[in-house]
Amino acid sequence: MPKCTHDKIDFGRMGRRVIEADFSGGDLSSEGGVLLLRRMDQRLGLTAAAAAALGDDRQAGKVHHSVASMVAQRVYGLCMGWADVCDHNALRSDLALQTAVGRDQALASAPTLSRLETAATPAQAWALHGVLLDQFIAIRRGKRAPRELVLDVDATHVPLHGQQERGFFHGYYDNYCYLPLYVFCGQDLLACVLRPSDRDPASVVTALLKRLIDALRQAWPRVRIVVRGDSGFCRPRVLRRLDRWGVDYVLGLQKNARLLQRSELAMLALADQYQARGTKQRLHGDFGYAADSWDRQRRVIARLEHGPQGANPRFIVTSLQGDPKYVYDKRYCSRGEAENRIKEAQLDLFGRRASCHRFWANQLRLLLAALAYTLMIQLRRQALAGTELAQACTATIRVKLLKIAAAIVRNTRRVRVLLASSHPMRSAFASAAQALAP
Known part of the structure; x- marks a missing residue:
């Protein structure tokens, strides 16, 4: 398999300068707005309640990812536009998503999330x-x-x-x-x-x-x-x-x-x-x-x-x-x-992705989309009232508000999420964060 991660991508020239790109930027994320979902979820207790409803009958000594973290990871992923569990093979290393879920290491992989779904009853x-x-x-x-x-x-x-x-x-x-x-x-x-x-x-x-x-x-x-x-x-x-x-x-x-x-x-x-x-x-x-x-x-x-x-x-x-x-x-x-x-x-939250073989696994996928819908509806209702996104659909909120480029700096004392300075909705984002403050 070719190693294309650090290969140069040529985008032509701008005047005398060559335009080049590669994927060596480091700990950057396109999911900066996921922290709003974390704050909204903490206020509702939504994914925590869902995890309690699902239960966990696994052997405790062999568990690396709690049901609560996997449910939050999956629901936040749907809200951010990632429809399938295979997307999480890359997203599990995203520092913004890790921070939102409350972990400082790699999140659950696609096979682990698939096992959660296929075990549904x-x-x-x-x-x-x-x-x-x-x-x-x-x-x-x-x-x-x-x-x-x-x-x-x-x-x-x-x-x-x-x-x-x-x-x-x-x-x-x-x-x-x-x-x-x-x-x-x-x-x-x-x-x-x-x-x-x-x-x-x-x-x-x-x-x-x-x-x-x-x-x-x-x-x-x-x-x-x-x-x-x-x-x-x-x-x-x-x-x-x-x-x-x-x-x-x-x-x-x-x-x-x-x-x-x-x-x-x-x-x-x-x-x-x-x-x-x-x-x-x-x-x-x-x-x-x-x-x-x-x-x-x-x-x-x-x-x-x-x-x-x-x-x-x-x-x-x-x-x-x-x-x-x-x-x-x-x-x-x-x-x-x-x-x-x-x-x-x-459509916006992928409730039609019934690609599992088992019927009850597809029912769980439908319900995960419902949880994501509930989270986004409450975000619009409680955090975006009075803004230009107060009546926006989920897809518009995702594109305009949640998809923000961010650099993440993480050390033993703090996690700094450096959002893009030129983001057009920075005032709406700040207003939403303030509305959801404890």
């Missing part, structure tokens, strides 16, 4: 879900109790490119994939359950919601809980159980002949109005409806629309009262924000 997955939920509750403890919490339930797909356990072909997505189930409350991620793609989209949703609802009501006994989701979750057993638990809901309802028949006259009237005015026409209304498999009649809201593409009726079923237009436009359509959060967790 279902019990550990549920324990880590408890960490996400505890974080959500703890952050709001001491504040005014919320009057209402809206739980956005949504499913997405994780494509597979190998021989992963429980991987099945899905006709809609036209590939082999998993179908993880996400639950958000606003921007906070409460759960992400990995599921095989041969399951019904609504599988495990009631069991997961019961677990979340019980914990939330224990923390806030008088809180009103609303479950929101698309038509994939509108199943008779889901509706029955939400009614039994006293939980409100607003769920998409698949079109069928009976619903279209109930709306036929209104759609014809909208078509006439469109022909007369030439602009898109929209109408909201509601009526009682019960499918044959339902145990009782429920309120259905119809949003009817006619435009250049013709009729476009949509339906939702809900236990909420109020004006049909308000319930549809403000209460139901707001669920689109959860889709943005899923993209942030999956």
Whole structure:
């Protein structure tokens, strides 16, 4: 293998001078902003709680890297843009990452991190879900109790490119994939359950919601809980159980002949109005409806629309009262924000990297991405309020704030992290560090 570390790289000339580069700069890092993640993590106790949930059944005399340091190393790596464990074969020597994790020697290698993932169990997955939920509750403890919490339930797909356990072909997505189930409350991620793609989209949703609802009501006994989701979750057993638990809901309802028949006259009237005015026409209304498999009649809201593409009726079923237009436009359509959060967790923080063979190892990877998402969301919320990054997505925060060139000088008395003097966001960085000070 060629020794390219110290080889000169020619970048041409600038006037009379030759431009050369090599990798002999010494203890430099591109991860200077990882110290903000360390400070945020210390305030939350996030990776420490995750490590406690995972446990450690290894022989103590043979352990060189604690579970806490490996979880922190992996989560910080995801936040900093390093998707895979193989990246840590080089990152383990990065002095900034070592300092953030709290070690003064090489961090865990890729094989060591892989063993942590491949040893994952279902019990550990549920324990880590408890960490996400505890974080959500703890952050709001001491504040005014919320009057209402809206739980956005949504499913997405994780494509597979190998021989992963429980991987099945899905006709809609036209590939082999998993179908993880996400639950958000606003921007906070409460759960992400990995599921095989041969399951019904609504599988495990009631069991997961019961677990979340019980914990939330224990923390806030008088809180009103609303479950929101698309038509994939509108199943008779889901509706029955939400009614039994006293939980409100607003769920998409698949079109069928009976619903279209109930709306036929209104759609014809909208078509006439469109022909007369030439602009898109929209109408909201509601009526009682019960499918044959339902145990009782429920309120259905119809949003009817006619435009250049013709009729476009949509339906939702809900236990909420109020004006049909308000319930549809403000209460139901707001669920689109959860889709943005899923993209942030999956794309910006690599929640789609299901490259392990074992199913539960891939569930652990999904949860590590969820922990990284929680850390970044709280960094934005608690440290970047009032700055130009207050509404920035995770990828933007990473590129603009966390990726800072730094030289690290380490001796027996101190660790000096010398950040790039010309960094454009130095004032925002200093402000964030001050906001997170003990």
